[in-house]
Amino acid sequence: MIGYYVHHHGSGHLHRATTVARSLTVPVTGISSLPKPGDWPGEWLQLPRDDEDPAPRDPTAGGRLHWVPLGDPGLTRRMHLISEWVARSRPRTLVVDASVEVALLARLHGVPVVGVVSPGRRHDEVHRLGLDICAELVAAWPAGWTERLLPGLPDQLSSRIHAVGGLSRFPVGAVRHERRSRPRVALLAGTGGDDFTRELVTTARQQTPHWDWTVMSRHLGTWNADPRAAIADADLVLTHAGQNAIAEVAAARRPAVVIPQRRPFDEQDTTAAVLRDGWPAVVADDVPTMGWAELLDSAVGLDGQGWERWCDGSAADRFASVILEVAMRETPA
Incomplete structure (x- = not known):
């Protein structure tokens, strides 16, 4: 069993997760505050939201985390549900896209984490913590561009990132050569x-x-x-x-x-x-x-x-290969 945590902001995380999940050859459970998409290939664990309090208290734990508001019932419930699922399903690995807190929770339960990294300036201490504890790191951009897309990240971290290429849910198409009178x-x-x-x-x-x-x-x-x-x-x-x-x-x-x-x-x-x-x-x-x-x-x-x-159409398969390698490598004999 593989778990895949999907961040709820926008639609990109969900599209990427669904595309990768459909390339996996083992059962996969989606974990998210988002509703289960119709084309998700496995089970789905629906989580409550933890961002509905208009006045969250100390949401960053003094700057050490990204989002853990004090006394938030949604946060308590979602972390409990994930822990309960881990104990019941005993996943071989959990893919996290993207939450430092969920990655930490999985690792504290002894589950290896495959972290999905996004572009930007993510060399702060909180991101560093989340990246450091992952068994492997995956980025959906072409090889050779990690230093530009993650500026400031130490070499020992950037060298661990598997850049699998641009990950599209759609197959590769053909260049349009004909010119229309009205483009x-x-x-x-x-x-x-x-x-x-x-x-x-x-x-x-x-x-x-x-x-x-x-x-x-x-x-x-x-x-x-x-x-x-x-x-x-x-x-x-x-x-x-x-x-x-x-x-x-x-x-x-x-x-x-x-x-x-x-x-x-x-x-x-x-x-x-x-x-x-x-x-x-x-x-x-x-x-x-x-x-x-x-x-x-x-x-x-x-x-x-x-x-x-940028995108050759095989990124999802390369991503799935990293997940499966971690799942097999970290599984006790």
Whole structure:
């Protein structure tokens, strides 16, 4: 049995977990505050939320942890449920994406942890603690970029990270070679929040009368939990710099305009800085108010085949191999 803890913020953690779980050859139980997705291949342990108190008390334990609010009944209940599940199921390993506290809880129960690392400035003491106690560390970006995507992390930690490549839930597609008289741009908004407003999107469309737009957003257009068809139909994708969004654009082999959004630990800004370095993307610092025609026209001619180095379609299998290796290695004889 493998356990897989899924953080509830946004949708990227869940998409990644589901894709990896479907590549595993052993039973896997999802553990999360999120509801079980319809395509999850195993059992699911539903956890209560621990962030609903409007005035949490000492949530960082004096700066030693990320989120452990005093007296929170949701926190008490969720930790109890995880401990109870560990004692009952005796998992071979627990994949944690992402929570220092859950990683610690598993390790205190004698369960080896496979930690999922995200881009950004994560060399603080709390992250260091969570990374140090993991049996193995996995990152969903291409090999050779860890030092840039995790700046400031000591060499002894960064050298332990398995960079498995961009992890998309969609299969690799083909580069679009034909040029349409009216190119199409797909706006892929983030479920974790973004800087796009109705006014800014209207301005962008007004400035690009020779472009057709598909707007995928919970607030500004038509939301589709499976944007694969819209991305494949686009000549260009306008997206934030979240890991899953970039992986899905890369898998579709579409050029992109990337606008990083504000996230803890500079996660998207760090990714965007790397994407400036030879990838088929034009990176803008903010959602512009002027110059949209020039921006889209400058990006649409980039060769989407360049994403092959970011996402080759086998990241989930490589991730699953790390999990299984830990499960077999750490299992008592």
